Amino acid sequence: MKWTSIIAIYALFWVLAAFLVMPFGVRTADELGVEKVPGQAPSAPANFNPRRIMVRATVLSVVLFGLYYANYVNHWITIEDLDIAPLLGV
Incomplete structure (x- = not known):
C-alpha cells in the first residue's frame, strides 16, 4: 500500500471517528445550570x-485504522467473504 493511500484512508477514519465521538460528554446549558446567551438554541452545547x-x-x-491495516496485510476478510450473491440465489 502506498503511503499516500495510507494517509487518505487514515483521514477518512479520522473524520468518521470525529463524528462518532462528537456527541459524547457534551451538555446543554440547562443540564449544566449555566445561563444561556440571548438567541442561543436550547440544544446548543455549553461545554464544547x-x-x-x-x-x-x-x-x-x-x-480502527490499525485493524483495517492488519486486515489488509493478513487478508482476514476478503471481498469473496463479503459476496452475498450466492446466498440470494443470483
Missing part, C-alpha cells in the same frame, strides 16, 4: 471542547 474531540477521534481512528 474541540481539543477533547480531536484527541478522542485520533485515538479511535488509530485503533
Whole structure:
C-alpha cells in the first residue's frame, strides 16, 4: 500500500471517528445550570471542547485504522467473504 493511500484512508477514519465521538460528554446549558446567551438554541452545547474531540477521534481512528491495516496485510476478510450473491440465489 502506498503511503499516500495510507494517509487518505487514515483521514477518512479520522473524520468518521470525529463524528462518532462528537456527541459524547457534551451538555446543554440547562443540564449544566449555566445561563444561556440571548438567541442561543436550547440544544446548543455549553461545554464544547474541540481539543477533547480531536484527541478522542485520533485515538479511535488509530485503533480502527490499525485493524483495517492488519486486515489488509493478513487478508482476514476478503471481498469473496463479503459476496452475498450466492446466498440470494443470483
